[in-house]
Amino acid sequence: MQANERDARFREIRDKVESEQRLSMEDGLFLYEPEVSIQQVGELANFVRERKNGNVGYYNINTHLNPTNVCVYRCRFCAFRKDLRDENGYAMSDEQILHRGAEATANGCTEMHIVGGLHHQRKYEWYRDIISMLKENYPKIHLKAWTAVEIDWFRFQTKKSFEWVLDDMRSAGLGSMPGGGAEIFHPEVRDQLCEHKANTPAWLEIHRTAHQIGLKTNCTMLYGHVEKAYHRIDHLMRLRELQDKTNGFQVFIPLAFHPDNTKLSDLKKPSGLMDLRTMAISRLMLDNIQHIKAYWIMLGIETAQTALAYGADDIDGTVRHELIYHDAGAKTPEFMSVDQIKDLIREAGRDPIERDTTYNRVIRDENDFTVWQSGESVDADAQLAGA
């Protein structure tokens, strides 16, 4: 394509975005062409980001809990899983899990993010009891737990329906679901990465069911390995289609692949420019998902900060005890203090606002940081401000 044709094509896309028309597969593929300026794509995404979420950069105060790394599956991109008899395999005791809840409370966390492996010998009840035990002892902390892959495994274990599993987990204390396990939906890629675990129709059906019974969920895409631009845009469009029907996704998180210690360790990790382009295109394609997250653990602090001008409005949280991406070679710290995270957002020219898991403003006691309550929805704030 000649430069003048390219400019005309970009103007067409810009007109669509400015008049809130939906972008097509062809539009998304065009924006991935390396000749299309990353700055232009970023500026357009930033326009949408500010229209939807104003000048705010959201963060939360959270901790991770990975109850076991033993897993029946062997996804090729995974550096976290261990075999049943591996000396580095573990399954946490009740005491260890409760200790994590106590630590989270003492640090003022509003959320525990709970995901892990599918242990060969642990029954469904073990996973359910983790939720009920934490809820009973630390009722204020929101439990965002189990990816669709785990829910699919629980359905296999219990021989019940997705709805039964989700409902049972909710009565134990589950508050919402994270977005992991989506990887890349297109079978040309998914079959190369993780052909055994929950397939694309199952992943989408689990999230659809969660939304139908009133659970909010997040969604993700693991990019930068064997997939092509076509697979990424196809993935985003499948999420957009489900969101049109249910409106249950709160935030989309593009996850950059880390190759170290995986079966794909011969691949390079995606470049910073690829990270930013994917962030921006996600913001532009997903017109019906309110928030886009730059997960600093995976992207690195500098890229996450820059991403706040490329479509992202959220950088996740303080994050304690992250294991999954550090096992795969993430060089980021394992934790950031609240002051560090606020400074990082301010440096990027955004106003830091603490949110809870379901995007309500968090109000903290002036004298005791660990005492907090959830306020109004931040999305209502954004609408009032005309963002």
Ligand code: SF4
């Ligand atoms: S990604 Fe999840 S399901 Fe796949 S091997 Fe790793 S822990 Fe198991």
